[in-house]
Amino acid sequence: MAPTIPDFTHDRVAVADGVALRVAVGGSGTPVVLLHGFPQTHLMWRHVAADLAADHTVICPDLRGYGDSDKPADPDGTAYAKRTMAADVVALARALGHERFALAGHDRGALVAVRAGLDHPDAVTHLAALDVLPTLDMWDVLRGTSAAVGFHLYLMAQPPGLPEQLIGAAPDAFFGHFLDVWTRDPDALPADVRAAYLKASREAVPSIVADYRASAGIDVAHDRADREGGNRLSMPVTVLQQDWGAALGYDAAALWRAWAPDLRHDTVDCGHFMAEEAPGEVSGALRELLRR
16 A cells, blocks of 8 residues: 555546646645645655644645646646746645645746745735745756766656657656755665655656646746746745755755845755755744744
């Protein structure tokens, strides 16, 4: 049996024409939506979600294109724009009875969360982003040989066809690479959880590639328009990151502050999958955010 978040109910909720998201919901109180990253599903929040459910209604969807959520085709490059995926999240919360909610995202989910905060400031009360940079800044800091760490970004940015073929030929090797090299504590990803991530990812190669391809195209256009128009995140924002700035030579807090005036930025001493490697630290940071 596939692992689940204990004591959470699971459902599928329609959020757009022909698109429903798989969602796990638990607890009671003010709502908090948690968005997973790559190459994972909502299961990555299992520890943090269980902790927050003591005081909050916790909503953990699989993003469109991932896990057990729908995976629409992407004929025009907009189906996996972060603007589209953010609209899914707002529609999901409303379908569950919440017009306003706190939002936290990890990795790809953090990019969706940031877009939701920029596009729907009346809906998002607090925002947390775990271990990413905003899209424009991400591309700006990846240069020279240091960009090798983000080889997958460039691979999946290529036109449809080749990336899907290459990844689809050995999906477990590809996705498993990131689960292995981005984790400092292998015990944080038990065998059944790792197997669930690999299964979900191998069954979603085209949509995962489309999600990444959008971040080299339409997402850049949307972010650039916001930067030029002065649109910033108006809610309290917390960012938790590994110390990539020191490793790659940039000031991560300064980059984030340009987008989020009310910012708390902290570095963590764990691997990329911090909600599984350091769940207590993540839960504590989210609770502190919700008090602001």
